[in-house]
Amino acid sequence: MGPGGFYQPGFNSGAKLNLHMMCFGRNWDPQTKYAARYRCDGYQAPPVPEKLVSLVKTSIKDSQAHDDKIPSMHPDIYIVNFYTTTGRLGMHQDRNESSNSLRKGLPIVSISVGDSARFSYGHNRDVRKANEVLLESCDILIFEGKSRNSYHGVKAIIPNSAPLPLLQQSKLKPGRLNLTFRQF
Template sequence: MTQGELFGGPFDAAVGRGRSEPAPGAVLLPGWLDAAAQLRLVAACRAWARPPAGMHTVRMPTGGLMSVRMVGLGWHWYPYGYSRTAEDGTPVKPFPPELDVLARRAVAEAYGADVGGVAGAAGYAPDIAIVNHYPHGARMGLHQDRDERTDAPVVSLSLGDSCVFRLGNTETRTRPWTDLELRSGDLLVFGGPARFAYHGVTRTLPGTADPALGLTGRLNITVRQSGL
């Protein structure tokens, strides 16, 4: 069996709102962030998005612009690497302690000490956060997170509008893949066999956010360990 064959097929409506493992090494914990935690994170994202070293639109080497806007914390991501200097030439904002705590807890709850061949919280040392804002109509094509120098798990937190998240295989951007609906407050952790899976957001679902968040579109916070 190839790595690609480990991953599931099309959208599976049977993936309910309880803990699930949509692929080996991938763990989905719906509603992991309560309403108060979501409000705190939205407020924090607004502060992180302000200049200097604020939220910006990324231009790819091909010349195209990404439809999402992003800000890096700890390290600044650019295609395809990291630097300590943000898009505007100023030092990148530091990696926030609150995200360090959240990410370590997320990995511990997803994997425990060691589940499915994925190292648990012991030794996990996140030092990067990338905050992506998806306005209505934004998407993200299938890609691998290969700019880090480690295979430590990626922690993904969703806020605001729901989205269709496509979790693919590790070999190609083509099938097999599994489409998941990620809602505000959901936690997705992927490591082990899923760490280098192709993944992306095929669409957002406007109007699905809780109005109390005061958020238009979707925010996604991914926390990573750089190995740099």
């Protein structure tokens, strides 16, 4: 938390998202999307760490062994969302990347760390018609192709579901970190 670290993004109306965020590569917020060079506290996004770029590329390559239609990408945006045990995120689409990235269906790679999340996804914003899957710590989810434009959200965080060794070694606060990687 603090300057250059996690912050709670919000709208001009004063409403805040029910999560904390930190961006690498490019800043994103619900008002300006990727248009603003600096975020609300004036800090510029640091570069995406190369070790994480390598992890994402390996994850995509491993997935391509099962489905060769998954496109490769070089992630230049890394958004970290932290959800407390009461955190949520409504149904939305990730469609603020460049038209070229969206047209190619370049994937979004999502890595879960910490507490499990009830993750909803579907063809529209109606959460009652959405499918649901439990994302546990260390799960990797890849949105690509047609699924790239799916509506999705975090319905609930499952308290006390993080692996105990992770908590002991990392001192992670109760909640869930979601690491998402994309190419602008």
